[in-house]
Amino acid sequence: MAYAPQIRIAATYMRGGTSKGVFFRLDDLPEAARVPGAARDALFLRVIGSPDPYGKQIDGMGGATSSTSKTVIVSRSTRPGHDVDYLFGQVSIDKPFVDWSGNCGNLSAAVGPFAIANGLIDPERVPDDGIAVVRVWQANIGKTIIAHVPMTRGAVQETGDFELDGVTFPAAEVQLEFLDPAADEEGAGGAMFPTGQLVDDLEVPGIGTLKATMINAGIPTIFVNADAIGYTGTELQDAINGDDAALRRFETIRAYGALRMGLIASLDDIAKRQHTPKVAFVAPPAAYVASSGKRIGAEDVDVLVRAMSMGKLHHAMMGTAAVAIGTAAAIPGTLVNLAAGGGKLREVRFGHPSGTLRVGAEAVEADGEWKVTKAIMSRSARVLMEGKVRVPVGSEA
Known part of the structure; x- marks a missing residue:
């Protein structure tokens, strides 16, 4: 043969x-x-x-x-x-x-x-x-x-x-x-906030109605408050990735959020769109131990963020989601901004499972519309x- x-x-x-x-x-x-x-x-x-x-x-x-x-x-x-x-x-x-x-x-x-x-x-x-x-x-x-x-x-x-x-x-x-x-890919709604709101009531059957900031910046992202879904914002991967019920809940939130953002035409379409949107949950600063064993103090961060990627909690933070975090933090009234203390923020240092990351964004408001000219961060x-x-x-x- x-x-x-x-x-x-x-x-x-x-x-x-x-x-x-x-x-x-x-x-x-x-x-x-x-x-x-x-x-x-x-x-x-x-x-x-x-x-x-x-x-x-x-x-x-x-x-x-x-x-x-x-x-x-x-x-x-x-x-x-x-x-x-x-x-x-x-x-x-x-x-x-x-x-x-x-x-x-x-x-x-x-x-x-x-x-x-x-x-x-x-x-x-x-x-x-x-x-x-x-x-x-x-x-x-x-x-x-x-x-x-x-x-x-x-x-x-x-x-x-x-x-x-x-x-x-x-x-x-x-x-x-x-x-x-602000993402403007086909189907993304053509606006930073596709629903027109900084915070929406997102109805998710079997879970409830969640406050959500849905933003197209860096990558389409759905932000919810950690305490609204039973978390503190200090979780590491094992706390979520080994919990099949939790993973199903996050995927359900992602599907209903994607539908609300206009990224999919029906819930069935979410299976064909695994990479976007992301789901992230935020919380005010708190101390925790990162996955490396490094101790992160509440004074070391402005806000805590954990994000899901391809059905699992990310071990650190996706770069595009960091752009979304920086953008949302720069706009007063979003869930990220409120968790970071509110007000006009030019940069934030957020805590993720592996440690911390600083990201900056320049946001301006004109005629009731928010626009971010650029987001800046360092990688290697x-x-x-x-x-x-x-x-x-x-x-x-």
Whole structure:
């Protein structure tokens, strides 16, 4: 019997923020996978090792969590004022599905370094030493990200002393600016607050009526108060991810919130939209011990936030959700803002399961409408491995 050989595709395995994924240049993909569709999805599923009924992704590059089941395509941009286009695919672990509905804010930190190292940036715009400014078009949601990438002796600087809770080792700081971060992807309602309210009464059958701030910024996110759903805001992953009933409740909240935000036409559609929206719960500052054993004092944070990603509590915080947190905190009257003490806030330091993170946002109100011009945060990125990923022939067809 003849067996199919494997093909080799140039790829780079990178960490960005508290996530990691497989990065490709568009031109390196098999021809059938250079355009959106079934061939591309099938290829990325096989690269990552999904669907895996065992939930381990042993036969692929995935790490069996939402933070490590990710793919990225980068190409030169033809869009004026931009250097590269960045497309993100969140790969389901146990289902044959790749979600293209949102961005990964953490991996956004790795796009600039990847683009520079792979010759996708005009050399005249990249200094030998200093900061290279990479203008990224985030193709999933149609937004601009400005990455400030440190350079040393003509190469991307990856090592450094910048520490990021949720990442074990220090690295070089990459500052990200998310310009006009209110999401306007198709179906997102075209407004920062799609319901027109800073706080809504969200009716969720079997759970009750919850106060909710539903916002399109960074990534569509549904914020609820921790105490309204029986939590304190100091929870770590084990408190929720081992509770099947709790996970079902969060998914129900997510489905009804998505419907209210106009992201789906019917509740049945939520199964096809696993990456967005996110559900997060907030609480006023309180002391807790992070997953690393680090003690976080109430005085160390302005607000506590925990967020769900791909059906599980995230081990730290998604970068795009951090943008949503910073944006919501900057607007007086949202649940995030109120939990952080209220008033006009230009930045917040929030507590998450792995520690703390600071994010800033510039918000202005005009004619009764809130607009955030940009959100700013720092991450780090590093190449873990580069070369060629192998997949059986047929995975790309």
